[in-house]
Amino acid sequence: MRTDTDPSPGAEKTATVAGPSPGAPDAPVRQLPAADVYTALHTSRRGLAPAQAQERLKRYGANELPRARRRPVWRELGAQFTDLFAVVLLVASAITFLAYGLQEPREVGTLQLAVAILAVVVLNAAIGFAQEYSAERTAQALEAMVPHTCRVLRGGERLEVPARDLVPGDVVVLEAGDAVSADCRVVEAHELAVNNAPLTGESNAVGRTADPVATGPALEARNCVFMGTDVVAGAGRAVVYATGSTTEFGRIYRLAAAAPRQKTPLQHQVAVMARRVAGAALAIGALMFAVRLPTGQSVVSSFVFALGVMVALVPEGLPATLSVSLAIGVRRMARRQALIKRLLAVEALGSTTVVCTDKTGTLTQAEMTVTRVWAGGVTHAVTGVGYAPDGEVAEPGPVRELLRVAGLCCDARLVAPAGPRERWKVLGDTTEGALLVVAAKGGVELEAEEEAAPRVTEFPFDSDRKLMTTVHKAGAGYQACVKGAPVELLARCTDREWDGRRGQLTERDRAAVVAAGDELASQGLRVLAVARRELDSPRPAQDEAESGLTLLGLVGMLDPPRPEVTDAVAACRRAGIRIVMVTGDHPLTGEAVARRVGIVQRPDPVVVTGSGLDGMGDEALDALLAEPSELLLCRVSPEHKMRVVTAFQRRGEVVAVTGDGANDAPALKHADIGVAMGAAGTDVAREAAAMVLLDDSFASIAAAVRLGRAVYQNIRKFLVYLFSHNIGELVPILAATFAGFPLVPISAVQILAIDLGSDVLPALALGAEPPEPDVMDRPPRSRQERLFSAAVMGRILFLGGIQAIGVTAVFFWHIGASGIPFDDFTKDTPVYREAITMVQAGIVLSQFFNALAVRTDRQSIRKVGLLSNPALLAAGGFGVALMAAISYLPPLQTVFNTAPLTAGDWAVLAGLGTLPLLADETRKAWLRRRDARRKGAPR
Structure with missing residues (x-):
């Protein structure tokens, strides 16, 4: 037979057979x-x-x-070799192996270079795979719902x-x-x-x-x-x-599976950067090959020389540094109860410009709570949140009878926590759970009341009557306890009893009750009326039990916001992030919660329902989202959520979507960053999301955005650090070429030793820098903003240029001081070996001080403290120690063709190495003075 799972309007039609065998009727x-x-x-x-x-x-x-399809491990590992940097280096390694085979005589250095380049690619792939695999497998450990x-x-x-x-x-x-x-x-x-x-x-x-x-x-x-x-x-x-x-749950699962996974802004930026750097490396390498070939050099030697130039431009350590830096962000977020399933999602959080959040379980606690009790023109406030009977009713005496009757007219039961980590729960209807809790807060001992007035019959809630009635033995007679919708119950009341005084329910009284109900409803509260009637029979007719009632009053309840959400929303607002509530709930309820947590602050938010979205074309929807108004989308379906996310993305927004239900899964997957609830969320939502909040707290989103922004800042720091020394490696090679020097001032193997041996650890330490104090007071960066902005490129050229001038000068000074003609130099000339060792050591020492310089954009290193990042100092010390080993240990001297340096050589190089730090401190001081002048404030 056909399935009975017709989708909601706009959903795909389900044609899968859900019932057994043929012969079933056509009707669902x-x-x-x-x-x-x-x-x-x-x-x-x-x-x-x-x-x-x-x-x-x-x-x-x-x-x-069905389990989500996951690529086999071998394919996940193989994907690490498709990065453009990896492809360029693999091609370079293959050609270098070929060059070694064509050389006569064959040079061991060429073979060492080919093996070293291949080893770099394998190392980067292993690190990237390990980080991604670890994050993914951790996510899979979450329990299914x-x-x-x-x-x-x-x-x-x-x-x-x-x-x-x-x-x-x-x-x-x-x-x-x-x-x-x-x-x-x-x-x-x-x-x-x-x-x-x-x-x-x-x-x-x-x-x-x-x-x-x-x-x-x-x-x-x-x-x-x-x-x-x-x-x-x-x-x-x-x-x-x-x-x-074939279930409704499964339909939404399939909808989520069909949604494409969006690339993060960092993925786009890294891809653009890789193309440009690889293109520049190939172009300059080809130019150097063309320049060297007419000088009489062999084709193979000219190629090896050009390859050294290309290797100098490709940041071999960048993929590994990027992966591990993102992994550091993952671990930091895990300490804040945010599990990141994909490494690049860390940075995407820092780019977020719009958060589409649902309400139940994300902003609220998914626990109904009575906050107001009204009787006789007086509203009694109720403290406490959730199902724990902690709190009190203001002046409970006048409403004690109301609370007693409401508590007796319930089938739900409160369940106390079984352990220190558990919470109070309700077994049964959550609305009734809220009534049991408020009765306890008002001093009503319900167990004693139930013993004194045992239930003898009941009339269950019915959506037509909108009432529930229970009949209890009360002394010599019987009593009907009734609760329900205020309009329906008020129509059945003839009397009222307020503060122990009973009287006829006049038209004025009725108007007061209606006005009180409207006032409570306008606050986003769900309102119930409570009444009772004295009876003679234990088995009255339903009409008899529910007519001629005595009204006791009203109760107003809501699903309370999480206490930490207000501060989190305020932090997102300061950070320039727009928050849009997207919920399946009623507009009045959604607006009330949005006001309580600070999403809505103006008197006139724009509220659009799912049916309203159905009537909008794409242009109308784009115009709606372009308005700077406070926006609430209510009564929406999964398809509506996905359409809204897509519309925001069309406008260039970086969209985060929060949710816990299966109905949120399609939007979670389609968003730039999907954020699912880990404790109360469904398995479908967790599967679709890139991030899972283990504590279900919206506040963790604000913390994660802060950390995500710090990750992006740190990525830029180590990009400046890594690319600036590439200039220091390239310029001496170019200078030697145009000066007619027959050998390279630094070999490709030395460059690889710097890139992987001396530079990776300091770059990782820069990736662990904590967020700057004002990171959440800045607007989110544009999706179009380049990773290599003009400011970043300017700083790379500034710091790299100082390094390049220093090491180039050291090289030619040492070569020139020997008095040996250029044409007489060979690889084995001691002076040449000393000179290239000084170039390598000069770059390593310069990078040590460069790492200190790039820790901040404007602040002086003295303000943040030289010792405030001990990992950076340790990493820099390791690089210097490795350089000393390359200079002094005979086995490494053979591999790198280096020579021992004197104490005087180290002193000269250390002096040159401090120049980038001193120059950058001068630049920062000038920027601070300029900003102070612009603000008209003293420095």
Whole structure:
């Protein structure tokens, strides 16, 4: 038969067969009477026979969502070699191996160079793979949400079976507190209510019925329950009609799987940078080959020379440095309860310009709480948040009877925490849980009251009446306790009792009650009215029990915001990040919560519902998002969320989306950075997201944005550090070429030793610099902003130029002081070996001081402290020690063709090395003076 999972408007149509075999009626099972459902799904009230269940399990497959396809490990590792830098170096290594084979005689140095370049590529790939693999596997360790077991009837026997073994036709037994394991048609309902928040975003309990309903969106069918939701009240039985990926939960999962994963701004910037650097390296290498060839050098030697130039320009250590720096950000965020699944998502957070956040469970605690009690014109405030009975009702005496009656008219139960890490929970309807808590806060001992007034009968909540009534033994008579929608209940009241004084309910009183209800509702509160009636019979007719009532008052409740969210929203506002609430909840509720947490501050926010979005074309939607107004999107579907995210991205925004339900998954995946809740979130949401908040706190987003911005700043710092010394390596080679010197001032193997041996660790230490104090007071950078901005390039040329002048001067000074003609120099000439050793040592020492210079953009190094980053000092010391080993140890002298340096040589090089730091301190001082003059303030 056809599935009973018709999507909501705008969703894809599901054609997958969800029920058994042919012969089933054309009408969806929700339109059938309960008795006919068994026939339609080829089962019975006793459930399937065990043999039938096994046959259907083979036929329909396990009741589980398909695992996300992951590339095999070998492919993930292979992907590390497709980076443009890696490709350039692999080609260079291959050609160098070829050059070694063509050389006559063959030079060991050429073979060493080929092996060294290949080793660099392998090392970078190993580091990048290790970091990505570690982050991904950590994310996979999160538990799935779908329950592991459920209760079914099979052959008339009640059994507990694994949820994955459910099949269409199984009769499921449902009770308060159960998680629903498949999409089912309810056939018996006893005050049954479910929480559909994971699918719809609305946290209110929704009553279920066994009666047939008219056709319409599946999620609105009151006689169906869905995978991933929870039973919050009552009991019932239901017949499974859809399992696994054919469920509503599975439909959203497929929608999320189809959404493309967006590239982060850093991915775009690194790709652009790699193309430009690789292009420049190849062009300059080709130019040097063309210049050297006419001088009489052989083709092979000219090529090896050109290759050295190219290697000098390619930052071999950059991929590894970038991967490890992002990994440092991952670990820092993990300490703030934010699990990053993809390394590049760390930096994307720092680029975020828009956060689309849902409400329930993200901004709020998903725990209904009574905050106001009204009676007789007086509003009593209630303190405390959540289901813990901590807090009090202001002046509880006048409303004690109201609280007693409200507490008795409840089926839910409070569950105390079983351990120090657990919280109070509600077994049953969350609204009733809030009433039990407020009764306890008002001093009502409900257990004693229930013993004194035991329940004898009840009339469950009905969506038509919008009331619930319980009848209790009260002394010699009986008493009806009623709660429900204010309008419906007020129409059935004839009296009122306020502050212990009973009287007739006048028109003036009615107007006061309506006004009070409207006032509470305008604050975003869900309002219930409470009343009672004295009865003579324990089994009154429903109309008798619910008429001639005495009104006791009103209660107003809400799902309270998380206490830390307000500060987090304020921090995002200061950082120039726009926050848009995107929720499936009612507009009034959404606006009230948005005001409480600071998302809405103006009197006239723009509120658009899902139906309003359906009526907008793309141009109208773009115009709406372009307005600088405070925007709330309510009653939206998964398709609406994805459309909004796409529209923001069209405008060049970097979009973060938060969510915890399966309905959030498509938007989470499509966003630049999807942020899922780890504790209360669904497995579908966690799978789709790039970041998971282990503590479900929106405040962790603001902290993660701060760390993400710091990561980008640190990436720029080590880019300046890495590329500035490339200039120091390239300029001496170019100077030697145009001066007619036959040999290179620094070999390709020496360059690789600097790039990987001396530069990587300081670059990593720069990547661990803490965020600057004002990082959240700056606007987010534009998506179009280049990684190599004019300021960054200027600083690279400034610092690299000083290094280049120093080491070039040292080289030619040492060569010239020997008095040996250029043409007489060979690789084995002692003076030449000393000169190239001084060039390498000069670059290493300059980079040590350069690392100190680039730690800050404007602040003096004296203000941040020379010793405030001990890892940087240690890394720089390691580089100098490695350089000393290359200079003095015979085995390394053989590999690098170096010679021992004297104390005087080291002194000269140290003096030249300080020049970049001194020059940059002078530049920073000038910038600070200029800024002070512009602001008209003293320095």
